[in-house]
Amino acid sequence: MSAPVIDSVRTIAPKTPGKRSGKSQRTTPARFDTALGWNDRPGTAWALRILLCAIALAVFAAPFLAILSGAFTKNASGSSLSFLPHDSTLLNFTVAGERGIWDYFTNSLVIAGGGLLLQLVVCTLAAYALARHRFRGQALILTLFMLTMMLPEEVIAIPLSLVLGDVPVVHLDLKGTVWGVILPLGAWGFSVMMLTEFMKDIPDEIEEAARLDGVGELRMLWQIVLPLCKPALGVAGVLGFIMIWDQYLLPLIAAKDPTDYTVTVALSVLRTDPEVGSGVVLAGAVIALVPSLIVYLLLQRSLVTGIAAGATKG
Secondary structure (H helix, E strand, O other), X not given: OOOOOOOOEEEEOOOOOOOOOOOOOEEEEOOOOOOOOOOXXXXXXXXXXXXXHHXXXXXXXXXXXXXXXXXXXXXXXXXXXXXXXXXXXXXXXXXHHHOOHHHHHHHHHHHHHHHHHHHHHHHHHHHHHHHHOOOOOHHHHHHHHHHXXXXXXXXXXXXXXXXXXXXXXXXXXXOOOOHHHHHHHOOOHXXXXXXXXHHHOOOHHHHHHHHHOOOOHHHHHXXXXXXXXXHHHXXXXXXXXXXXXXXXXXXXXXXXXXXXXXXHHHHHHHHOOOOOOHHHHHHHHHHHHHHHHHHHHHHHHHHHHHHXXXXXXX
């Protein structure tokens, strides 16, 4: 006795069987399938999945909704936030602007933009050298990059502050400048290792054929390797921007004056200001959240594609 066969599609016959066309038959799914195994038949499993999704949504969305509501609420209190604003007002954003939040926001944009550009360039060049070339000490260099990811910022804060105050060899004082924050962020071990693994999967035949055509190193990287690594570059761009934007300790130790602060440091200053309430702090938090949300929404497809490609490669 043969096992029953479950047909997952229904075949719809064409309305005019006498005529032949390129699409003589169409197939439609017999059920609505997703990665979670959902279907169009409500039941216990269907209700459980709805409940789990609602719990996850509440856990991740509730803090954001509370911040957004408090930012538009007059006389908001940190101990009694709600999901809907009461006595809606834009006064909190006005007061935050008077406290210089937009100047700090501009500092953050300059640092995040310049730091991300430098980071992508440095990490791409380093990954290309580690992935497509063989030399002595290669494993040691990869290990050092990995070790940089294991060191907490508090451990290197004092040495980094001394280096920024008097850069070796050139003896420059970078404190109080955007370069004091951008240069230490110029290389990130995570991006180097991720890009290295992606570049290693590029077939050697492609590179050999390009070299026979006289392609040099920079052209090889720009026209052949990088287009094949777009998913990885998308992941490096999104995560790198969020990492730089969320920096707190580095802008603090690199600043000489409060005007050098970034928006993340400015939020702590607003929080300790006795003349402003919780609503102003929450308004500043909403302003600080906007760039990260925009970058994620614009590059979410690249982020998902890159993560999926990294999970299934090989």
